[in-house]
Amino acid sequence: MIPSSFPDYMSEVIRGRPPDPPGLKLKKEGLRAKHPVVFVPGIVTGGLELWEGHQCADKLFRKRLWGGTFGKLYKSPLCWMEHMSLDNETGLDPIGIRVRPVTGLVAADYFALGYFVWAVLIANLAQIGYEEKTMYMASYDWRLSFQNTEVRDQTMSRIKSNIELMVSTNGGNKAVIVPHSMGVVYFLHFMKWVETPAPMGGGGGPDWCARHIKAVMNIAGPLLGVPKAISGLFSEEAKDVAVVRAIAPGVLDKDLFRIQTLQHIMKMTRTWDSTMSMIPKGGTTIWGGLDWSPEEGYVPNTRKKISTFDDIDDHTKDQNTKSKTNHVHYGRIISFGKDITRAHSSQIQRIDFRGSIKGNNIANNGCGDVWTEYHDMGFSGINAVAEYKAYTAGDIVDLLNYVAPKMMARGSAHFSYGIASNLDDPKYAHYKYWSNPLETKLPNATDMEIFSMYGVGIPTERAYVYRQSPYAECYIPFQIDTSASEEDGDMCLRDGVFTVDGMKLCLF
Amino acid sequence: MYATNGYKKVVVVPHSMGVLYFLHFMKWVEAPPPMGGGGGPDWCTKHIKSIMNIGPAFLGVPKAVGNILSAESKDVAFIRAMAPGLLDSEILGLQTLEHVMRVSRTWDSIISLVPKGGDDLGRGFQVQESTKYGRIVSFGKPASEVHSSEFPSLRSQKQGSLHNATPPPVASCGKVWTEYDDLSRETISKISENKAYTANTLLDLLRTIAPKMMRRAEAHFSHGIADDLDDLKYNDYKYWSNPLETKLPEAPDMEIYCLYGVGIPTERSYVYKESQPGRCKSIPLQIDSSADGNKNGCLKGGVYFVDGDESVPVLSAGFMCAKGWRGKTRFNPSGIATYVREYKHKAPANLLEGRGLESGAHVDIMGNVALIEDVLRVAAGASGVELGGDKIYSDIMKMSEKIKVRL
Numbered sequence: 045m046i047p048s049s050f051p052d053y054m055s056e057v058i059r060g061r062p063p064d065p066p067g068l069k070l071k072k073e074g075l076r077a078k079h080p081v082v083f084v085p086g087i088v089t090g091g092l093e094l095w096e097g098h099q100c101a102d103k104l105f106r107k108r109l110w111g112g113t114f115g116k117l118y119k120s121p122l123c124w125m126e127h128m129s130l131d132n133e134t135g136l137d138p139i140g141i142r143v144r145p146v147t148g149l150v151a152a153d154y155f156a157l158g159y160f161v162w163a164v165l166i167a168n169l170a171q172i173g174y175e176e177k178t179m180y181m182a183s184y185d186w187r188l189s190f191q192n193t194e195v196r197d198q199t200m201s202r203i204k205s206n207i208e209l210m211v212s213t214n215g216g217n218k219a220v221i222v223p224h225s226m227g228v229v230y231f232l233h234f235m236k237w238v239e240t241p242a243p244m245g246g247g248g249g250p251d252w253c254a255r256h257i258k259a260v261m262n263i264a265g266p267l268l269g270v271p272k273a274i275s276g277l278f279s280e281e282a283k284d285v286a287v288v289r290a291i292a293p294g295v296l297d298k299d300l301f302r303i304q305t306l307q308h309i310m311k312m313t314r315t316w317d318s319t320m321s322m323i324p325k326g327g328t329t330i331w332g333g334l335d336w337s338p339e340e341g342y343v344p345n346t347r348k349k350i351s352t353f354d355d356i357d358d359h360t361k362d363q364n365t366k367s368k369t370n371h372v373h374y375g376r377i378i379s380f381g382k383d384i385t386r387a388h389s390s391q392i393q394r395i396d397f398r399g400s401i402k403g404n405n406i407a408n409n410g411c412g413d414v415w416t417e418y419h420d421m422g423f424s425g426i427n428a429v430a431e432y433k434a435y436t437a438g439d440i441v442d443l444l445n446y447v448a449p450k451m452m453a454r455g456s457a458h459f460s461y462g463i464a465s466n467l468d469d470p471k472y473a474h475y476k477y478w479s480n481p482l483e484t485k486l487p488n489a490t491d492m493e494i495f496s497m498y499g500v501g502i503p504t505e506r507a508y509v510y511r512q513s514p515y516a517e518c519y520i521p522f523q524i525d526t527s528a529s530e531e532d533g534d535m536c537l538r539d540g541v542f543t544v545d546g547m548k549l550c551l552f
Numbered sequence: 553m554y555a556t557n558g559y560k561k562v563v564v565v566p567h568s569m570g571v572l573y574f575l576h577f578m579k580w581v582e583a584p585p586p587m588g589g590g591g592g593p594d595w596c597t598k599h600i601k602s603i604m605n606i607g608p609a610f611l612g613v614p615k616a617v618g619n620i621l622s623a624e625s626k627d628v629a630f631i632r633a634m635a636p637g638l639l640d641s642e643i644l645g646l647q648t649l650e651h652v653m654r655v656s657r658t659w660d661s662i663i664s665l666v667p668k669g670g671d672d673l674g675r676g677f678q679v680q681e682s683t684k685y686g687r688i689v690s691f692g693k694p695a696s697e698v699h700s701s702e703f704p705s706l707r708s709q710k711q712g713s714l715h716n717a718t719p720p721p722v723a724s725c726g727k728v729w730t731e732y733d734d735l736s737r738e739t740i741s742k743i744s745e746n747k748a749y750t751a752n753t754l755l756d757l758l759r760t761i762a763p764k765m766m767r768r769a770e771a772h773f774s775h776g777i778a779d780d781l782d783d784l785k786y787n788d789y790k791y792w793s794n795p796l797e798t799k800l801p802e803a804p805d806m807e808i809y810c811l812y813g814v815g816i817p818t819e820r821s822y823v824y825k826e827s828q829p830g831r832c833k834s835i836p837l838q839i840d841s842s843a844d845g846n847k848n849g850c851l852k853g854g855v856y857f858v859d860g861d862e863s864v865p866v867l868s869a870g871f872m873c874a875k876g877w878r879g880k881t882r883f884n885p886s887g888i889a890t891y892v893r894e895y896k897h898k899a900p901a902n903l904l905e906g907r908g909l910e911s912g913a914h915v916d917i918m919g920n921v922a923l924i925e926d927v928l929r930v931a932a933g934a935s936g937v938e939l940g941g942d943k944i945y946s947d948i949m950k951m952s953e954k955i956k957v958r959l
Contacts, residue, residue, distance in 0.1 A: 198556040 067171025077173035079220045079258050080210035082180045082203075083152070086225025086264075087318060089161045090183045091146035097127050098140055109143055111155055125308055130187055130315040135454050136196055144185065144197065149176065151183035165222075178214060180206050186226065189317035189458035190233040191475045200237050204246050211256050218258035228265025229321055229479045235487050236478035244475055254489035261495040267481050268331075269324035269461070271377055272505045274440055277319060277448065278378070279522045280310040282505070306520055310416050314448065320455035323444070324377070324437045325480050326463055331437035332375025334389035339374050339506065339544045342536075372536055374544065377507045378435040378443070382528040385434075385509055385537070392433050398442055400428035417448045418521055426521045430512055503543035510540070554599050561601035563931045568864070568914065571608035572664050572793040578801055579792035587789055597803035602936075604809045604927055607861055607914045609665055610795050611868035612775070614688055615819045616665035620758060620765075621689065622827075622837050623653040626819050626855045633841035633853055650728035650834055657730065657762065663769035667868070669777055669796050670752040672957055685856060687748040688821045689757070693843040695747040696823050696856070731762045732834050740836045744826050751775070777957060781882055795872050795883060796957070804886045807936045810873035811923055813912020814946045815897035818860025823851070859946050861897070863914035866946045870894070875952035881959040891936040893943040895920050 056062070064072070091111035094104045100123035101115070109115040109127055117124040131138045145151060153163040162181070169179060184199040193199040207219050223231040235253050238246040246252075275281050313319060324331050332338060372385075379385045384392060403422025425446075435443055441461055445452045460476045464483040477483040486494075509528035513519050524540035536542055554562060566574040578596050581589040589595075618624045624632075628649070631638060656662060667688065690696035739760070749757050755775060759766045774790050778797040791797040800808075823843040827836055845851025850858075859866045872883075873890040880887035897912030907916045917923055926939055 201556050 065168055065171070067168030071172050075172050077169070077178055079217045080178045080180070080207075080214050081169060081174065082182055082207060082210075082219050082221045083149075083162050083165075084182045084221065084223035084227035084231045085152040085161065085186070086223075086227045087186045087322075089155055089224070090152045090186050091150070092128075092143050092185065092187075093146050094127060094142075095144050096140065096142040098123070101127055108146065111146070111152075112157075114156070122308075125312045128187075129312045130317075132315055132450070133454075135189055135192060135315065135317045145183040145199075147181075147183055149179065149181045151181050153181075161224075178210065180210060182206075182227075182231075184230065186318055187316040189455070190230055190321065190479055191237075191458055192317065193230075194237065200234055200246060203234060204238050204248060204252075207256050218256055220258050221260045222263065223260065223265065224263040225266065226318065226322060228262040228267060231260065232267070232481060232484070233475070233479040236484060237475065239487055240473070240475075250488060253487035253492065257489065257492050259493040259495065261497060264498045265496065266322050267496075268326055269322050270505075271324060271507060273319060273322035274324070274377060274444075275505070275508050275524065276313070277323070277444055277451075279510070279520050279524065280306045280313065281524050304518060307416060307518065310520060314416060314451050317455055317458060320452070320459050321479055323459070323461055324440065325461045326437070326482050327461070328375065328436050328438040329463055330482075331377065332373075333436050333438075334375055334392075334434060335373065337372075337374035340371070342372075342374075342544050372542065373434075374506050374542060375436050376434040377437055377440055378510050379507070380430045380433050380510050380512075382509050382525065382537075385507075385528075385542075389434075394433045395428070395431040397428040397432045397446055400425065400446075402428075416520070417450055421447065421521065426512060429522070500545055502545075504545065505541050506544040507542040508540060509537070509542075562599055563601050563927075564603045565606065565927060566603065566608070567606040567918070568609055569661065569665060571605045571610060574603065575610075575795060575798070576789070576793040579798060580789065582801055583787070583789075587787075593802060596801035597806060600803065600806055602807040602809065602930055604811060604930060605873075606811050606923070607864055607917060608810055608812065608869050608872075609864050610810075610872045611669050612667035613665050613819075613864050613868060614667060614821060615863065616662055617667070617688055617754065617758075618819070618822055618839065619656060619662060620666070620762065621824070622835050622839065623649040623656065624839050626839075626853065629839040629841045629853050629855060632838070647728045647834075650730060653730050653835060654728050657765050660765075660769050660772055663766075663773045664793055666755070666758070666773075666775055667751045668775045668794050669957070670775070671750050672777055672955060685820050685858060686750050688751060688754050689749040689824055690821070691744040691747050691824050691826075692840070693823050693851075696821070696843075696851075728834070730834060731764055732836060735761060735836070737829075737836070740826060743837075744824070795876060799882070800877065800884045800886070800888055802886045803888055806888045807930075808873060808877065808888055808890045809926075809930075809936065810870050810890070810892050811917075811926065812864065812866070812869040812894060813861035813897050813914070813917045813920070814859055814866055814894045815912055816860060816862040817857035818862055818865045819855050820858040820860075820865055821856040823854045823856075861912050861914045861917065866894075866948050867951055870946070870948040871952055871955065874948050875955070876957065876959070883959070889936055891939070891942055892948065893926060893939070894945050894948075895923055896945050 063069075088110070091108045093106050093108050094101060094115065095106065097104060100120055104115050104127075107113075107115055109117075109124065115124055115127075126138075127141055127143060129138060130136060137143075149162070149166060152161050153166055155161050166174075166179065182199075182203045184193045185197060188196065194201065211217065211219055221231060235257075236245070238248040238252050239250050241247050272282050330338075373379075376385060402420060402425030429443065429447065432439070432443075441452075456476070458476050460480050460483055462480075462483060464472060464477070467483075467485055471477075472483060509525040510522050511525040513521055513523045526539040528537060528540045530537040554560070564574060578600075579588070581591040581595050582593055584590050615625050618626075671686065687696055743757065743760070746753075755766075770790070772790050774794050774797055776794075776797060778786060778791070781797075781799055785791075786797060823840045824837050825840040827833060827838040829836075839854040841853045843851060843854045845856075850856055860869070870892050873892045877884040877888065877890045884890075895910075895912045895917060898908065898910035900906065900908030900911065907919055909919060909921045911917055911920055929939060930936075
């Protein structure tokens with residue numbers, strides 16, 4: 045018989061039979077499908093397809109623009125970006141363009157050829173008896189703000205309806221929800237929406253969650269936000285982009301072919317309101333102030349083998365040598381200049397940027413139609429930002445409000461980042477609080493269980509060293525300072541990025 | 553969808569067997585649980601604006617019969633005539649049709665497509681032409697033509713008379729079992745001696761040659777005409793997909809359309825013969841492809857043709873909308889408006905046109921621009937009157953006139 049997968053066959057020949065996958069192993073133990081399962085995909089993993097577009101996208105009807113072959117983006121990147129952007133004013137569809145989430149398990153089983161997202165889990169569940177009628181992929185347009193997925197697509201109504209149907213056709217067995225990444229935050233919003241009376245909510249009643257949800261198994265959920273959301277919004281960068289900059293300086297900057305890659309990407313991604321859902325929440329209380337942070341004393345163990353007991357020993361050792369090593373101020377999410385990251389707060393002279401005049405951007409003409417809100421900032425604004433020197437989580441929202449007021453105005457109608465003082469204050473009934481676990485109450489559901497499941501042991505972006513970009517006719521005025529690296533080789537600071545263990549993403 | 557679309561009722565677009573499936577659904581949804589969905593007696597009127605049935609097989613399709621009897625359709629018969637031995641090659645040990653039969657006979661849904669309405673509907677053609685279309689299966693060409701009075705055995709069928717007495721003898725080359733293996737050669741001879749089968753007696757025939765399948769299937773489907781629709785027995789779900797044994801829901805504002813292609817010869821009845829016994833041939837009957845017709849060309853290769861969309865005869869597609877449900881009848885007590893709209897088949901001019909924009913063929917009609925426009929208009933809010941009411945090219949009205957069914 046011809047083997048269905050030659051590489052798999054060869055690796056079996058060489059290495060012998062692999063152990064049973066979990067589905068098969070548990071099937072042999074006698075486990076069988078019982079509770080219907082709902083998958084909630086995260087940002088960027090759900091497929092999006094084109095339903096209506098401009099002429100350049102003629103051949104792409106019902107083809108995936110995101111996921112799969114990305115609508116053959118290489119053929120016309122500008123056309124692709126035009127269709128992947130939302131409207132700058134409303135955060136909804138641009139005129140003449142309708143891109144919608146793919147439905148069904150195929151929406152997020154694979155992201156692109158061979159790159160699995162949910163497919164492996166689905167296959168294992170199928171081995172103990174699950175199939176389409178007991179599994180539901182709650183796909184949604186992950187670019188939109190959460191409440192807008194209901195306004196434009198009635199996505200949450202559909203999720204509510206599907207969960208109710210699955211529970212009633214499965215002998216009343218409550219559903220197990222499995223959200224991933226931003227889906228965790230989205231589902232938090234959903235749980236408030238579903239119990240809130242219409243029209244703001246789904247009108248399911250105050251016991252909807254208790255009646256329909258057995259457990260919520262959050263996978264890698266950024267419940268309190270992620271620092272890399274900031275660098276993304278601020279300068280369209282992440283650690284990887286910074287590395288590219290370090291390796292090939294000038295490739296992205298010099299703009300030899302006037303491609304203006306990052307500016308284009310920024311223009312597109314700043315129409316995706318959902319990116320604002322992951323701005324760190326809880327301010328300095330959670331993320332640390334100028335001189336302290338919860339992750340103090342963390343030393344990355346990237347070279348050592350991970351073993352729990354060893355880690356504990358290493359940590360106590362480090363506490364003793366703490367005074368020797370340089371104190372890392374993780375609380376300073378953005379610092380301008382490497383020396384700022386080291387200095388004590390009393391030694392930093394900060395000039396408040398809030399209320400500073402932005403000035404006019406004389407580079408306006410050189411950008412063509414790649415407009416971002418940086419076009420409204422002149423040198424005085426840019427300098428004001430840099431002069432503030434160090435930004436904590438408490439300052440970040442103000443910073444973003446300063447450099448991208450339009451986007452944040454749209455976002456502030458949908459998201460909030462603080463800690464509630466009095467949760468019974470009627471203002472917290474508004475939907476913008478629903479996706480912040482620190483400004484909302486969980487539903488009344490004592491039998492429900494919530495799991496936080498996430499990986500550890502990988503250095504994860506925590507704070508950044510920034511600098512002003514070298515002047516160019518059309519540019520993003522700030523960039524990660526890739527020359528900033530820690531000398532003693534602790535590898536906490538590298539190419540302008542501070543990292544910690546992937547542990548502080550989820551407090552619960 | 554109703555709730556999230558401003559409480560606008562739904563337009564349902566079933567195709568082919570989906571038409572029967574949705575008929576069943578409409579009964580299911582209003583029936584109380586556990587047999588039904590418990591939606592209440594006004595669920596349909598509350599949620600459905602119109603039903604646009606495309607290529608509807610309301611009264612079944614004769615080609616289902618050929619399929620069950622001998623795993624054949626007109627194309628298979630044609631292949632057999634052109635290249636005998638291709639499908640049944642003894643040398644290669646091929647048992648193509650036996651394999652097909654074994655698989656398709658586990659598909660209960662095919663029984664829903666067996667012609668419904670018995671002789672009353674089959675009779676629709678008896679007077680008009682000399683062709684006796686009502687005889688869905690005839691053994692030998694003469695049997696299909698001569699008047700029924702010359703075959704006394706036709707009227708005196710007794711249900712038990714065809715049953716198997718002696719054990720089966722013919723050992724086929726063994727691999728594929730079908731229920732034919734349980735029948736003796738004797739029984740087969742009796743079957744062909746009975747010469748001709750109409751829609752009623754056809755069911756008896758099927759129960760003889762495939763008792764297991766029919767027992768299973770007849771718990772789910774029924775093929776007659778109801779005498780008294782208020783009889784409690786009609787609450788059973790097996791009647792739900794037969795428009796002649798069920799009432800439409802109480803929904804006077806709803807509209808029902810019968811949309812189908814016309815102008816393509818469509819299988820209506822068959823001339824059969826016993827097949828030559830062979831080592832690997834366990835299906836004892838086959839279409840007699842040598843039977844060819846006279847001047848009008850209605851009989852070709854053992855198959856009688858009528859007007860239709862190549863799969864569903866006009867009668868099956870149009871009768872209910874044209875007459876069975878028109879106005880307030882006992883099958884349509886609330887008088888739901890019905891519309892018959894036919895699409896005259898126009899084959900694509902050349903290869904470049906693909907499957908064509910004006911095709912009437914059973915599946916290709918989904919690309920017919922006139923049909924698409926009709927569906928779009930209704931979905932965007934139009935009523936049947938605004939579309940222009942009936943649009944008829946065939947003789948469906950005349951055919952319906954001939955059928956004497958109590959309405």
